[in-house]
Amino acid sequence: MGDTMSEVIVVGLTDAPVAQRAVAWAASRARDRRQGLKLVSILGGAVGAVGEDALADRLLAEMRERAEATAAGLRATGVEVEVVVERGNPTEKLIAAAEGAALLVIGSDHRGPAAGATRGPHGFRIVSAATCPVVVVPDFDLGERRGVVVGVDGSETSERAVAWAAAEADRLGEPLVAVAAWVPLPAPGNHGRYPEQYLQNMQALTEETLSIALAGLRSRYPDLEIVARAERGYPASTINRHAATARLVVVGTHGRGAFRRFVLGSVSYDVLTHLATVTAAVR
Template structure:
């Protein structure tokens, strides 16, 4: 059975926000919610039995609090709680194989403030077989819109479909963003600059990429409101700017090669490093 899996750590507000966000997703998708808490293998490796027992007791309490928060979203929601020991990355990777969505928390408050959990969420997102939602401690209740990065690729198309479904569910506009970095084009990285004619050509090409990507969506979801944005600049900054006014950001990840399980593409990595809204990475 497909399910929503959420990592549970309710010691901070972000942990409960992630649980509630995951519960809302499970209700909307009419699927089961799995609460997962992993006691890191380093605790057992310490050899301190009293510490291990204390951590396990705290984990059980966290799961109980998380279950209560999820039931507050919908009392009829089916909830399964798992307490595991070992490598968190390994356990999340295994659970992601049968998940519709994996949800983890981040203690980011927006911008570039680093956090240890932020690094953890990057590793989980890179290893996951399912889309991963990283939920920061940011209030988006006054915002409207689902932002999505468009690049014309197959993984970009999957991200677009996910974002469109969320925009329809939330009853809000889809903010479709296509950005390119001029420094990587036409010798710009060597300081030669870009002529006005080349700039016009690049702008037209960018609009064509966006139009081509959105054409199937316009046919399949004719009632969806779409805000089209073409930005000449760093894609990470363009997407972060769009996310700062949206309630959700969706990006595709282009991790490649033998290390793809452990790496995200540069854009998806960049937006997770500077969270401005709950962000879903689709692979």
């Protein structure tokens, strides 16, 4: 294992099939980046809240046995792995385990690439509270996908998302697709009609935002294919459209707080709600 947590990828391990998808994704990155893995399995619910009773001990022993079997398979491929099995609140324990880590990887807790505000509540809570980037792996086969899509809006959070996405695209040998979207501002009495010059100015401003965000990437990653997309439309729906064929999507998120929609920001919230592909939330 690396000398510091900044060299470690933490993975939430459960008995759900999607957890193995998350482990596989994290292991691939760990091998490429020469990072260690920490597999974290938490016994939650009423049993996890009681003391050292026989049922809790048996369940913990079974969880550790499964986790160690997974770890053994990963170690055979050259990945350094640590196993943590504990009792407690799974969300809180996983967030604490990832404090200072390079990355936290979790499987989605909802099925299929569909939307719904009540879907995946544990994932939302983890993404909103974690202090490191979080990757959410969906529970369906992605098939043949290409490209790393990143949402761009000119903010500092967006800058960090672009930097993270560029590094991942370079690692994966995939093109980086930077997407910035705009919508006309509503005005009284315009009935959805706008002067052509106004629309052209909005498009030009969005293209400039993209150019600034991508400046310097070509010199840092000379072999990286970079595609800039400045498009009219709502940011979340525009990113989701590109995500439908992408290998990875990266969005910026704004930090921590009481309400997940406002914590994550509406764009990252909507992208995670749809979860069309492996999605990274970077703060």
